[in-house]
Amino acid sequence: MNTRVREVKGRELKDENQEMSGSSMLIQALARENVDTIFGYPGGAILPTYDEIYRTGIRHILSRHEQGAIHAAEGYARVSGKPGVCVVTSGPGATNVVTGIADAMIDSLPLVVVTGQVATSVIGTDAFQEADILGITMPITKHNFQARTVEDLPRIIREAFHIATTGRPGPVVIDLPKDVSIASGMFHYDDEPDLPGYQPTYTPNKLQIRKLAEAVTKAKRPVILSGAGILHAGASPELLEFVEQQQIPVASTLLGLGGFPGTHELALGMAGMHGTYAANMALHEADLLINIGARFDDRVTGNLEHFAPQATVAHIDVDPAEIGKIIETHIPVVGDAKEALRLLNEVNPKPGESVRWRMKVDEWQQEFPLWYKEGSEYIKPQKLTELVYEKTNGEAIITTDVGQHQMWAAQYYKFDHPNAWVTSGGLGTMGFGFPAAIGAQFAEPDRQVVAILGDAGFQMTMQELSILQELNLPVKVLLVNNASLGMVRQWQQLFYEERYSNSLFPIQPDFVKMAEAYDIKGYKITDENEVAGVLEEAFNYNGPVLIDCRVHEEENVYPMIAPGQGHHQMEGVKP
Amino acid sequence: MRRTITATVNNTTGVMNRITGLFARRHFNIESITVGMTENPEVSRMTFVVNVSDQRGLDQVIKQLNKQVDVLKVRDITDEAIVARELAMIKVMTVSGQRGEISDLIAPFRATVIDVGRESVTIQVTGDTPKVEALIDLLRPYGIKEMARTGITAFQRATKKSSDQTRYSIIN
Ligand SMILES: Cc1ncc(C[n+]2csc(CCOP(=O)(O)OP(=O)(O)O)c2C)c(N)n1
Ligand SMILES: [Mg+2]
Numbered sequence: 013m014n015t016r017v018r019e020v021k022g023r024e025l026k027d028e029n030q031e032m033s034g035s036s037m038l039i040q041a042l043a044r045e046n047v048d049t050i051f052g053y054p055g056g057a058i059l060p061t062y063d064e065i066y067r068t069g070i071r072h073i074l075s076r077h078e079q080g081a082i083h084a085a086e087g088y089a090r091v092s093g094k095p096g097v098c099v100v101t102s103g104p105g106a107t108n109v110v111t112g113i114a115d116a117m118i119d120s121l122p123l124v125v126v127t128g129q130v131a132t133s134v135i136g137t138d139a140f141q142e143a144d145i146l147g148i149t150m151p152i153t154k155h156n157f158q159a160r161t162v163e164d165l166p167r168i169i170r171e172a173f174h175i176a177t178t179g180r181p182g183p184v185v186i187d188l189p190k191d192v193s194i195a196s197g198m199f200h201y202d203d204e205p206d207l208p209g210y211q212p213t214y215t216p217n218k219l220q221i222r223k224l225a226e227a228v229t230k231a232k233r234p235v236i237l238s239g240a241g242i243l244h245a246g247a248s249p250e251l252l253e254f255v256e257q258q259q260i261p262v263a264s265t266l267l268g269l270g271g272f273p274g275t276h277e278l279a280l281g282m283a284g285m286h287g288t289y290a291a292n293m294a295l296h297e298a299d300l301l302i303n304i305g306a307r308f309d310d311r312v313t314g315n316l317e318h319f320a321p322q323a324t325v326a327h328i329d330v331d332p333a334e335i336g337k338i339i340e341t342h343i344p345v346v347g348d349a350k351e352a353l354r355l356l357n358e359v360n361p362k363p364g365e366s367v368r369w370r371m372k373v374d375e376w377q378q379e380f381p382l383w384y385k386e387g388s389e390y391i392k393p394q395k396l397t398e399l400v401y402e403k404t405n406g407e408a409i410i411t412t413d414v415g416q417h418q419m420w421a422a423q424y425y426k427f428d429h430p431n432a433w434v435t436s437g438g439l440g441t442m443g444f445g446f447p448a449a450i451g452a453q454f455a456e457p458d459r460q461v462v463a464i465l466g467d468a469g470f471q472m473t474m475q476e477l478s479i480l481q482e483l484n485l486p487v488k489v490l491l492v493n494n495a496s497l498g499m500v501r502q503w504q505q506l507f508y509e510e511r512y513s514n515s516l517f518p519i520q521p522d523f524v525k526m527a528e529a530y531d532i533k534g535y536k537i538t539d540e541n542e543v544a545g546v547l548e549e550a551f552n553y554n555g556p557v558l559i560d561c562r563v564h565e566e567e568n569v570y571p572m573i574a575p576g577q578g579h580h581q582m583e584g585v586k587p
Numbered sequence: 588m589r590r591t592i593t594a595t596v597n598n599t600t601g602v603m604n605r606i607t608g609l610f611a612r613r614h615f616n617i618e619s620i621t622v623g624m625t626e627n628p629e630v631s632r633m634t635f636v637v638n639v640s641d642q643r644g645l646d647q648v649i650k651q652l653n654k655q656v657d658v659l660k661v662r663d664i665t666d667e668a669i670v671a672r673e674l675a676m677i678k679v680m681t682v683s684g685q686r687g688e689i690s691d692l693i694a695p696f697r698a699t700v701i702d703v704g705r706e707s708v709t710i711q712v713t714g715d716t717p718k719v720e721a722l723i724d725l726l727r728p729y730g731i732k733e734m735a736r737t738g739i740t741a742f743q744r745a746t747k748k749s750s751d752q753t754r755y756s757i758i759n
Contacts, residue, residue, distance in 0.1 A: 150605060151612050155656045175656060209597060210656045333650035336643050 028200050034162040034193040035060040038126065039068050041169040044201055045124075047097050049073060049088065049454050051081040055101025056141060058128030060193040065099075073454065073483075076475040078105050080447040082112025083473065086121050087451030090434045091409060093246070095122040095176050096451065102128040103141030106187075107148065111441055113183045114152040118438030119267060120244060122181035124172050131191040132160060146187050154182030155210075159189065162197035171205045179212030180331040181244055212330060216347030216355060224302070224326050224343050225361035228258060231300035231324075233369040236262045237283060237312070240437075241305015241329060241349045242271030248430045250353035251304065252276075258363045261373050263291035265306045266422055267437040274426030275406075280377065284312040285573050286419040289380035289586075292579035294373050295320050300364075303327040305349045308338035309438065318578025328352045382423050382571075383586040390564035391540045393417060393492050397424040400462060400490065403547040408460040409452050411435065413445030413469030415499040417492035419569040421464045443472030449487045450479055460488070460551060467493040467520065474526075480556035481530040488550050489527075489558040494565045495520060502568045507575075527558035536560045589618070590637050590645055590665045591741055597657040598624070598631045605655055606633065615639075615648050619673075619738025630659065634671075634740045664743055671741035675719045676701070678709045680730035689729065696722045707732055715739070 026032065026040055038061055042050070050072045054062040065072050075081035078100045085096030096116075100109055106127040116123045130139040146158050155175050157168045165188075172184040228234060242251055248271055255262055255278055262272045263283040272279055280291035292314075295301065301323040306312065313319045316339060326343035327335045335344045345352050384394040397420045400408075410425055411434040412418040418435055427433050434452050436444040449463035470491055480487055494501075500515040527534030533553060535546050543561065550557040570584025596602050603622060610617050616638040625632045639645045645663065652661045681689060689708060690700065698712035712722050716739060723731070 146601065147604065150601070150608055207656060209659045331654070333647065333654050336646055340643065 026199070030199060031196050032199050033060065033064070033196045034159070034165050034188070035064040037162070037165050037197070037199050038169065038188070038193070039064045039070055040199060041166060041201060042070065042097065045169075045173045046094070050097050050099050051075060051085045051088070051451065052099035053078045053081055053101070053105060055105045055128060057102035057130055057190045058099060058105070058126075058188070058193075060190065061099060061126070061128070061188070072099075073450075073479065075447065076478045077473065078108035079111060079443060080450070080473050080476040080479075082109040082123070082125065083115070083441075083444050083447035084451035084454070084476075085123055085125075086112060086116050086119075086444070087411060087434050087448030088455045089116075089121045089123060089451070090448070091431050091452040092455035093431065094455075095124050095173060097124050097126075099126045100128065101141070102130055102145070103143045105141075106145040107143055110148060110152070111439075111443075113149055113185065115436055115439040115441045115444060116183040117152045117154065119436065120181050120240060121183065122176040123183035124169075124176050125183060125185045127185060127187050128193075129158065129187045129189040132189045133191065135189065145185065149185045152183075153185050154180075156185040156187065158187040159192050162192050162195040165192065165197070166199055166201050167205070170202055171207060174205045174207070175210060179210075180329075213332070213346050214330070214348040214351055216328070216345045216352045218355070220343060220345045221352065221355045221359060224345060225356060225359040227300050227324055227326060227343060228260075228302075228361045229364050231364040232366050233298050233322075234258070234260045234300040234302065234364060234366060235280075235294045235298040236260050237265065237295065237301060237303045237306050238262050238268045238271045239265045239304060239306025240267035240271070242268055243305075243430045245305065245330070245349035245351075246430075247304070247348075247350035247353050248272065250350055250357060253357050254353050257357065257360065259366065259370060260302070261290075261294055261370065263287070263294055265309070265312050265437070266435065268306060269422060270427035270430045270433045271305075273428040275428055279426075280373070281382070282422050283579075284309075285314065286423065286569050286571065287312075287573075288377075288382060288423075289571060289582060290373060290376035292573065292582060293376050295323075296579040297372075298323045300324050301326065303329075304353070305329060307334045313338065314573045314581075315576055315578045318580065380586050384567075384570075388564065390567075391537065391543060391561060393420050393494070393563040393567055394424055395540065396490075396492065396543060396561055396563060397421055397464070399543050399547055400464065401425045403544065403551055404460055404462065408432070408462045408551075409434065409449075409456060411445045411449040411452055411461070411463045413463075413465045414440045414442045415466040415469060415497070416494070416502065416567070416569050417464055417466045417498070418445075419499075420492070442466075442469040444469075446470055446473050446489065447476050449489070450476060450485060453485050453487050461486070462488045462490060462551075464490050464492060466498060467491050467495060467517070467523075468497045477527070477530040477532060477558075480532055484555055486553075486555050489556070491523060491558070491560045493520075493523070493560050493562050494567065495562075496565060498567075499569070505568070523558060523560040533557045534560070536562070538562045588639060588641075588645075590639060590648075590663055591669070591671060591739065592635045592637060592648065592652070592661060592663050592665075593741060594633045594635070594652055594661045595625065595659045596631050596633060596655075597659065598629050599657055602631070602657045605657060606652070609651055609655065613647070613651060615651075619736075621673075621738045621740045623740065632740070634738070636739060664741060668744040668746070669741050670744060671715045671739045672713055673716060673719055673737050673739040674711065674713045675723070675734065675736040676709055676711050677723060677726055677731055678707050678733040679726050680706060680732055681708050682706075685729065689726075692725055693722065698722060
């Protein structure tokens with residue numbers, strides 16, 4: 013562990029094998045885990061830890077609601093690849109992070125969440141601010157712990173970081189009773205945790221790799237489905253090499269965007285409900301489907317009966333439980349995506365005869381690209397997203413909330429690099445995008461971070477504007493304001509005969525004034541001709557900005573696979 | 588299909604919760620669970636009888652169990668040479684004249700009468716599930732007042748049948 017930063021910001025790291033309090037152990041352990049930023053919110057049960065934070069000066073970002081802290085930790089983790097750390101108090105502090113924990117679980121983000129807890133002597137008595145956070149988070153964590161004695165604490169913290177960051181990443185909760193954080197014990201921090209029940213498989217079975225290589229050579233219509241596993245494994249270079257060698261087109265999941273260059277000629281864009289025609293048709297017509305690090309989410313597959321009906325299915329995943337969970341898999345490859353692709357590249361199979369297939373895929377791309385009707389008096393949200401892409405040279409870190417704006421961002425922002433795309437995929441958590449942008453900015457202080465948000469989702473966590481103000485954090489907040497819960501409105505229009513139950517905002521706050529109340533530069537755009545100029549100004553400004561962009565309120569996200577339909581049954585494809 | 592799965596798990600607080608919670612949220616159909624100590628005080632052994640529709644469903648049960656950090660080892664032992672036992676206590680209505688008849692009836696099962704009341708006797712039987720169920724069927728005409736079954740716990744035999752074929756998941 014000598015290579016790790018042996019410093020708690022400005023203070024000496026304490027030696028091991030000396031007596032210290034539980035809270036001191038926690039901070040010392042965080043330093044050994046190379047943690048430079050904690051996102052959190054204090055309260056009674058966690059006060060001893062906050063005292064230690066004060067004394068050591070380790071960087072702590074105070075959110076204005078615990079949900080803001082946990083989503084910031086997620087954004088930080090997504091962009092940095094390092095575990096996000098979140099510290100909150102017991103009871104309501106802990107329950108306020110539950111949504112973020114569930115979000116990190118389903119999107120496989122490494123988090124270590126420390127929740128304060130009432131003293132061990134009163135656990136189970138319905139004490140003040142007691143909540144059974146261990147029980148509550150059991151199904152939504154990769155693992156969770158309660159430190160019952162101070163002696164156990166260093167081991168638990170080491171195991172928590174190990175579990176959160178290895179194998180398929182995920183959130184780990186450490187429940188820390190107040191008396192345990194005060195008690196003192198001997199601090200010893202092991203390098204190697206001893207977890208016989210947790211042994212992730214990284215190196216794939218060579219036989220399966222050979223089988224996959226043979227299938228590649230035999231395939232006439234191969235396609236790759238690239239998921240977030242590529243990003244977690246850092247496998248983008250290996251994927252690019254494989255694809256260029258084999259000339260296999262790549263469809264991406266929502267979360268996998270950026271794992272393969274979005275502007276590459278073999279990139280088909282996103283697959284699934286609002287995916288491109290080419291990506292979905294390629295999956296539908298393929299005779300070999302190579303899923304790398306995706307989990308066949310229902311938003312990707314559509315109706316399973318129609319999913320990739322002719323394909324031999326190969327699936328590379330570090331989590332064996334994902335293989336065969338949703339669809340029958342013919343070539344299972346358990347292991348790290350980077351390692352699997354490296355081995356595959358080493359085998360370097362002879363490419364299959366798929367020239368005609370590539371011509372067909374090409375044709376789908378040329379004939380049926382993403383499209384929208386231009387030239388109305390309203391600002392088209394698709395156009396807005398394209399301009400964001402243009403004005404950031406495709407190099408920004410983009411976070412989104414959940415809804416129509418999220419789908420437009422996924423469709424129209426072409427990510428050429430990994431870890432620049434931060435969105436809530438599996439859980440679809442409104443309120444995620446803005447605090448996630450704050451976390452992303454801490455992970456990459458020198459990069460442009462743009463939060464593309466819906467007007468509804470922003471209002472779920474907009475209290476975090478306070479952080480931008482306090483730290484002059486240069487996050488650019490772009491509201492794709494359609495004065496509605498756009499995605500809900502779209503479904504009501506399409507499937508509920510335009511009965512717009514509780515999805516339209518009859519009145520909205522003045523977002524510009526609100527920004528100004530936080531000393532943040534605010535813009536309101538209502539005319540399409542202003543968009544480019546305002547974006548340019550905002551992106552060149554070295555400080556936080558909020559842009560309230562009024563877009564066409566009746567715009568819908570297309571193309572679309574309606575619920576229950578297959579990939580070949582897309583609606584709203586370019587005529 | 589009905590499968591018998593054993594798992595060794597860390598004997599930590601909440602481990603039972605983790606396992607039953609997993610079964611509940613993944614809609615796994617469990618017929619019985621038993622858990623108890625092993626020769627190692629830090630490790631418990633669980634035996635599940637699960638009902639799955641196909642091999643993929645079975646794979647999921649095994650893999651999801653394996654994913655738990657506190658689960659050390661999972662085996663589907665259905666097709667192996669195993670000894671599987673459960674214990675049942677059955678309270679049967681009796682009139683005084685029937686007691687001898689019941690004693691005769693249960694003798695081949697090596698079941699015993701563990702409690703006698705004025706209107707009932709309680710019988711204890713140990714064995715594999717078919718044996719326990721056979722006895723229950725025989726006792727049913729007398730009127731079963733109450734019954735408690737432990738669910739099975741199972742062990743591989745020391746010597747294996749040569750036809751043995753471990754039904755692991757196809758993966759690794
Ligand atoms: C916490 C939460 N509540 C409800 C939903 C359901 N939902 C999905 S999209 C959406 C509308 C979002 O509206 P907005 O943020 O304005 O984005 P838009 O679709 O208009 O772009 C809702 C309510 C959700 N995803 N998350
Ligand atoms: Mg909206």
